[in-house]
Amino acid sequence: MVKAVVLGAAGGIGQPLALLLKANPLVTELGLYDIVNTPGVAADLSHISTPAKVEGFLPPDDGLKKTLTGADIVVIPAGVPRKPGMTRDDLFKINAGIVKDLATGIAKTAPKAFVLVISNPVNSTVPIVAEVFKKHGVYDPKRIFGVTTLDVVRSSTFVAEILGNFSLSKEIVVPVVGGHSGVTIVPLLSQSSHPLPAGITTPDYEALVKRIQFGGDEVVKAKDGAGSATLSMAYAGAEFAAKILRALKGEKGIVAPSFVSLQADPSGAAALTKELGKELEFFSSNIEFGAEGIVKINPLGTLTDAEKALVKAAIPELATNIQTGINYVAEAYKKEEDGPSRL
Numbered sequence: 001m002v003k004a005v006v007l008g009a010a011g012g013i014g015q016p017l018a019l020l021l022k023a024n025p026l027v028t029e030l031g032l033y034d035i036v037n038t039p040g041v042a043a044d045l046s047h048i049s050t051p052a053k054v055e056g057f058l059p060p061d062d063g064l065k066k067t068l069t070g071a072d073i074v075v076i077p078a079g080v081p082r083k084p085g086m087t088r089d090d091l092f093k094i095n096a097g098i099v100k101d102l103a104t105g106i107a108k109t110a111p112k113a114f115v116l117v118i119s120n121p122v123n124s125t126v127p128i129v130a131e132v133f134k135k136h137g138v139y140d141p142k143r144i145f146g147v148t149t150l151d152v153v154r155s156s157t158f159v160a161e162i163l164g165n166f167s168l169s170k171e172i173v174v175p176v177v178g179g180h181s182g183v184t185i186v187p188l189l190s191q192s193s194h195p196l197p198a199g200i201t202t203p204d205y206e207a208l209v210k211r212i213q214f215g216g217d218e219v220v221k222a223k224d225g226a227g228s229a230t231l232s233m234a235y236a237g238a239e240f241a242a243k244i245l246r247a248l249k250g251e252k253g254i255v256a257p258s259f260v261s262l263q264a265d266p267s268g269a270a271a272l273t274k275e276l277g278k279e280l281e282f283f284s285s286n287i288e289f290g291a292e293g294i295v296k297i298n299p300l301g302t303l304t305d306a307e308k309a310l311v312k313a314a315i316p317e318l319a320t321n322i323q324t325g326i327n328y329v330a331e332a333y334k335k336e337e338d339g340p341s342r343l
């Protein structure tokens with residue numbers, strides 16, 4: 001029996017993601033929570049002839065708690081998306097509070113669940129979830145994941161395009177490391193399962209890297225005020241969730257990049273830190289999963305000079321993003337603690 005939960009299930013990502021989870025035969029229960037429309041989304045999905053029993057809840061009557069009770073895996077696509085001209089960091093003000101509140105619910109009701117954070121800015125929202133779990137004494141760094149899979153999916157697609165063979169795109173695997181915004185997104189194209197054409201020029205290589213780093217902007221621009229990537233994100237989120245579900249079932253050797261706490265695997269983290277030349281609390285690298293969560297954080301491996309430069313350029317912004325998330329939670333709890341005495 002596996003219960004999957006989507007928080008933000010009525011949204012642009014939430015609905016197609018819930019559909020794809022409903023279609024996954026490994027899911028036997030699907031809990032949907034949002035501040036609007038979840039009863040309708042749940043009723044609709046519940047007619048699909050796959051195993052998962054679907055229920056939708058709203059905030060009244062302890063809806064969050066009811067949704068999360070018994071959850072094995074919780075995916076969070078709740079929050080506001082970008083509009084043209086915004087960076088992911090511009091979303092922090094609103095989304096930080098949403099993620100903190102939802103993380104509090106998970107820490108109280110389903111502290112052992114695997115938590116998959118989609119809400120942006122991922123580089124800051126993942127540290128927020130970690131800090132909330134620490135505060136509640138239930139922190140297990142092996143079970144909290146920032147979903148960076150869309151960067152991997154985009155890389156596969158764009159590399160297939162360059163190779164002139166779209167039918168390869170599902171097979172192409174490019175490790176994308178670092179974080180999930182702009183220059184913190186670092187594709188390791190030299191480690192692609194399918195190498196780039198030998199004669200690729202430096203400008204073409206640089207354009208490809210840029211397209212992967214700023215793929216989100218392409219969609220934000222095309223949607224012209226109506227949001228950011230939803231369908232490709234739902235696909236990517238469901239792919240990542242499917243890997244976690246297989247690991248939960250006991251399958252070994254499953255590997256994918258994810259933005260995680262380096263405390264999840266101290267010896268892997270030590271090797272990675274050596275490569276980075278700087279200690280970061282969170283980083284996305286290839287992660288090996290098991291039934292209890294993260295088994296191993298893999299080092300970056302051999303990089304080209306261009307990739308070394310990309311990693312170096314990612315570090316300062318990543319460090320700032322991480323600290324922003326940590327500080328937010330510290331300040332929020334301080335306000336809560338100071339609150340009553342001020343009354």
Ligand SMILES: NC(=O)C1=CN([C@@H]2O[C@H](COP(=O)(O)OP(=O)(O)OC[C@H]3O[C@@H](n4cnc5c(N)ncnc54)[C@H](O)[C@@H]3O)[C@@H](O)[C@H]2O)C=CC1
Binds near residue numbers: 119
């Ligand atoms: N990690 C990644 O690669 C990606 C992340 N995103 C991020 O995912 C988030 C969601 O994007 P969309 O689905 O397009 O937005 P959306 O606005 O279509 O949906 C968000 C949903 O969250 C719900 N929501 C708001 N506050 C909530 C709360 N307190 N509890 C539960 N639900 C709540 C809303 O009612 C809405 O249904 C954004 O922050 C976006 O930037 C988007 C694409 C890729």
Ligand SMILES: O=C([O-])CC(=O)C(=O)O
Binds near residue numbers: 081088150217228
């Ligand atoms: O660009 C955005 O704001 C949404 C996102 O994270 C992506 O598409 O990678």
